[in-house]
Amino acid sequence: MDDLLSKVLDLQGAWTAKNTMEMQKRGICIRQEIPALLRGESAALADALGVPRDALGIEGRDGTGLKTEVPWVRVYDPTMSPSATTGWYVVYLFSGAGDRVYLSLNQGTTVWTGGDFKPRRIEDLRARVGWARPLLVEQTATRTDLYSEIHLDARTPLGRGYEPGNVVAIEYPREELPAQERLLADLRYMLGLLQAVYAAERMAPHIPGDPAPEVLEAERSAAAAAGRRGRSVSRPGRSGQGFRLTSAERQAIEHHSVSIAAKFFSAQGWKVQDVGARESFDLLLKRGDEQLHVEVKGTTSAGHDVILTRAEVEKQRKYYPDNALVIVHSIHLNRSGGEPVVSGGTLHCTSPWEIADEDLSVISYAYRTAIGREDGVKVRGVLNVLKKGPRRASPVLRTLSGPQ
Structure with a gap:
């Protein structure tokens, strides 16, 4: 495990968005080798998280197409965090400079807009962190090696975006990486913290920083x-x-x-x-x-x-x-x-x-199509209408934004 983390950190100095030989090696380590090693420990990890072994999620990502500056490998419950943009999880985050890696209890810090990922508002992330930290006071009281802030030294907004999402983290400097036994023990500990957050989340009617339940329901x-x-x-x-x-x-x-x-x-x-x-x-x-x-x-x-x-x-x-x-x-x-x-x-x-x-803010439109119109619009006309957009659309659900 320590060898794989070292390998990724060594390759961070050669980061580029292009799929170079170095980035290909990094991708294999992030997407295949580290997840495979962790899956070999899935019984103990699942027990620490309080989920069945076959319900444990493990995945690594380094960018689809363009390579991301900060690659990651996360462990999670798929029912609570169906994607890396939503929910809480424990994640390895590699610094842009390659001098350290964090094991962080973190959260989805971006929102998928349909075309790309947009960073969530920092105030929303901080509000969610402020909700989660008091849940962990007893479990973290005896640890002196935990960080409330992480510094990834990233040049890209996406790389820096992970920092405000951190609840608590363990920092491993490149030259002081512990042996695999210690790394796995730390991972089990962090998954115990994640289990506590999940338990509280299941009962919480609303978490500060989240959209209102009514708005989410309407959107869905x-x-x-x-x-x-x-x-x-x-x-x-x-x-x-x-x-x-x-x-x-x-x-x-x-x-x-x-x-x-x-x-x-x-x-x-x-x-x-x-x-x-x-x-x-x-x-x-x-x-x-x-x-x-x-x-x-x-x-x-x-x-x-x-x-x-x-x-x-x-x-x-x-x-x-x-x-x-x-x-x-x-x-x-x-x-x-x-x-x-x-x-x-x-x-x-x-x-x-x-x-x-x-x-x-418009959530949805009711669009009157050309089907059934008495004016007998031709196929070419229908295509033109669709290209021009929903000019005849009428909003059926709207949100009122901001305190009144």
């Missing part, structure tokens, strides 16, 4: 309806960054937030009527000659983004200025029992509520 539903495959559609439940609420949990959060909003307005002398079952808004308020149409959104997130339907946007623009948006954010969701239990939350009210176009 839209992607599924559009027939998108691969990265666009994830399995139910928690899968990397992103928690999906069950129907019972959504209803519990909705009822809780509407109840809090109703009490808030009643205390101000409003007569409150719950009209959510038949109207495109939730509460109708009356106080003397005044009338207010209130949309209520509840979320376990910090409330920076909420989902609005097309009807909600159109009606609230019609009701303005006699309208309001109430966001009950940071709701606590307890999923440990048979039925979800919700409590707490912070109410934020905006009234009058003017919906600006720049605060709306």
